[in-house]
Amino acid sequence: MKIPILKLHDCLLISIQWELDDETALQFQEDLLNKIYQTNARGVVIDLTSVDIIDSFIAKVLGDVVHMSKLMGAQVVLTGIQPAVAITLIELGIKLNDVHTALDLEKGLKKIKMELGE
């Protein structure tokens, strides 16, 4: 089953609401990049509110997809990162230094609109 990607104006919204297995994560990476290409999206909000735990592979895929999206010209905001997920990301050395984050989807969309100068 694929992770749904919603298009709203020139942003893509993704809410990950279950634990990802490796295959789904890679599929998501490919789908997102294709969707950015198809829709000319300028912003991507990935909401992780419902993700409680994350393993090293998923963390890497997530870090990669953020940087890949940026290469394609889309700003990415990660929202709703839980404490345990934040701890895991840092402990795994995935710093996401230059990635914007926000508390929830609303704030993420606001942030992306600000970034895009709207």
Next chain:
Amino acid sequence: MKIPILKLHDCLLISIQWELDDETALQFQEDLLNKIYQTNARGVVIDLTSVDIIDSFIAKVLGDVVHMSKLMGAQVVLTGIQPAVAITLIELGIKLNDVHTALDLEKGLKKIKMELGE
């Protein structure tokens, strides 16, 4: 796997991007009603853009969930209904007369905001 339900301001957004089996559809119905209750959502947009075909059971569940959501006080807009899905719905006698529809997610959100008097 559950269908993700995104909360954006006082609306819930759902994009169904694969063919639903009966169990997932019923689970979705329950999840959506619970989420409306938890979040006090006033509007629901269900995007069916990626749904090509629909069977009688799923059509019934979908019709039911629209009316249930209304009972709970949330306006529902269905968006992106494909020709084949529209044909199936009518042929099955599921008229959804009093249900608002729109071409895509953006227009659906706009419609719901109008309905809610914003």
